[in-house]
Amino acid sequence: MRMDGGTAGRRDFLRRCATTAAVGAAGGGLAWWAYGRQRRPRPAGAVSLDDLAARFARPDLPGAPALVVARDTAIADARGGPIDPAVIERMLARALEPLGTMARFVPRGGSVLVKPNAAFAADPLSGAIADPRTIAAVVKSAFAAGAAEVLVADNPIAAPALVFDRSGIAAAVRAAGGRIVVPDERGFAPVRVTGATVLPDWPAFIAVLARVDAVIGIAPVKDHNLCGASLTMKNWYGLLGGNRSQFHQHIHEVICDLWRLVRPAAPLLVLDGTRVLMRNGPTGGSAADVVVRNTLAVGTDPVAIDAFGVTLLGRDPRAVKYLVDAEAAGFGTLEFARRMREV
Structure with a gap:
C-alpha cells in the first residue's frame, strides 16, 4: 500500500497505526497494545505529525502562568523515604488550579496518553525515573477530569515490560485505573519532523499519539552526563525507536527536534522534583546522589519549566545548550521567574 503524502493519507495511516484493543498480559498485569495478527502496511515514506495540531485542543489560558510550582515539606523525610501518594495528589491539584485544573487539558470522554520518563528498571528512590506515585496521581487526575481511558507509554532502554514491572x-498505573502500553515494533513508523535541524526521518512510537486526545509528559529532575540536565524536553527521547543512541553526539539539537515532533499535540508538562538526581545521571550511582526537593512543577512552556528544573540542580539554565537553542527557536522563555507562580 502506498500513500499519496496528502492530509487524508496521513490521517488514514495514523488511524491504521492505532488499531486497537488491549489485552491482559499473563503474570505481569500489563496491558499490551494489540495490532492484529498480521503486520500492517508501512507507508512508502515518512509521515508528518503536523496534522495533530488540528486534532489536539490548545487550552485557552489567558493570563495563566507558564508554570506553577508546588512544594510540600511533608512529602518525604530528609533521607528520601517513601512518598505518601496522597501528598503528591494534593500537590498536583494545587499546581493545576492556576492553570484551570486538569479539565482544561483533558477532554471529557477522551483518551489520554501519559508519557513518563521510564528509561530504566530503576528504584524510584534513585531519581532516575519518574516516580510511580506521581504517575499514578496524574492518571487519577485525568480520570477525575473526565477521561474515558488513560494510557501510560514509554520506550525504555531496557526490556519495556521488565522496566514497568x-x-x-x-502496579501504580493499574491501581489508578490506567493501562500500560508496551511498545511493539508495529507501533513505530518513520516520522518526518517539520523544521528538524538534525533528526532525520526516523521511527517513532506514533501509534499511541494517533489514538489519544491529550498528551501529558512526566519527567524527573536529573543530571545527565551528555546534555547537562534531563527534564521534560529530554523526556520525549523515549518516543524514538531504532538505534537512537547514535544521536547522542548531537543531543542538544535532537532534544529541540523532539519538541518540534510533539509540539502539535500541545502536551501538559509535569516536572517531578520530589527527588533530584544531582550527579551521575542519567542512571545515578547511590543514594548520596539524590537530594529531596519536595517540589512538583506543572506547565505548558517547556523552556520555562525546564529552566526552573535546572535551578533545582543548582545550575544556571543558560549553561544548558538545548534550552538556549529552544528559547531562540521560540519554544518558550528562560526567564521563568517572570511567569511562575508558587502555590
Whole structure:
C-alpha cells in the first residue's frame, strides 16, 4: 500500500497505526497494545505529525502562568523515604488550579496518553525515573477530569515490560485505573519532523499519539552526563525507536527536534522534583546522589519549566545548550521567574 503524502493519507495511516484493543498480559498485569495478527502496511515514506495540531485542543489560558510550582515539606523525610501518594495528589491539584485544573487539558470522554520518563528498571528512590506515585496521581487526575481511558507509554532502554514491572510503574498505573502500553515494533513508523535541524526521518512510537486526545509528559529532575540536565524536553527521547543512541553526539539539537515532533499535540508538562538526581545521571550511582526537593512543577512552556528544573540542580539554565537553542527557536522563555507562580 502506498500513500499519496496528502492530509487524508496521513490521517488514514495514523488511524491504521492505532488499531486497537488491549489485552491482559499473563503474570505481569500489563496491558499490551494489540495490532492484529498480521503486520500492517508501512507507508512508502515518512509521515508528518503536523496534522495533530488540528486534532489536539490548545487550552485557552489567558493570563495563566507558564508554570506553577508546588512544594510540600511533608512529602518525604530528609533521607528520601517513601512518598505518601496522597501528598503528591494534593500537590498536583494545587499546581493545576492556576492553570484551570486538569479539565482544561483533558477532554471529557477522551483518551489520554501519559508519557513518563521510564528509561530504566530503576528504584524510584534513585531519581532516575519518574516516580510511580506521581504517575499514578496524574492518571487519577485525568480520570477525575473526565477521561474515558488513560494510557501510560514509554520506550525504555531496557526490556519495556521488565522496566514497568520492576520500577513499580505498572502496579501504580493499574491501581489508578490506567493501562500500560508496551511498545511493539508495529507501533513505530518513520516520522518526518517539520523544521528538524538534525533528526532525520526516523521511527517513532506514533501509534499511541494517533489514538489519544491529550498528551501529558512526566519527567524527573536529573543530571545527565551528555546534555547537562534531563527534564521534560529530554523526556520525549523515549518516543524514538531504532538505534537512537547514535544521536547522542548531537543531543542538544535532537532534544529541540523532539519538541518540534510533539509540539502539535500541545502536551501538559509535569516536572517531578520530589527527588533530584544531582550527579551521575542519567542512571545515578547511590543514594548520596539524590537530594529531596519536595517540589512538583506543572506547565505548558517547556523552556520555562525546564529552566526552573535546572535551578533545582543548582545550575544556571543558560549553561544548558538545548534550552538556549529552544528559547531562540521560540519554544518558550528562560526567564521563568517572570511567569511562575508558587502555590
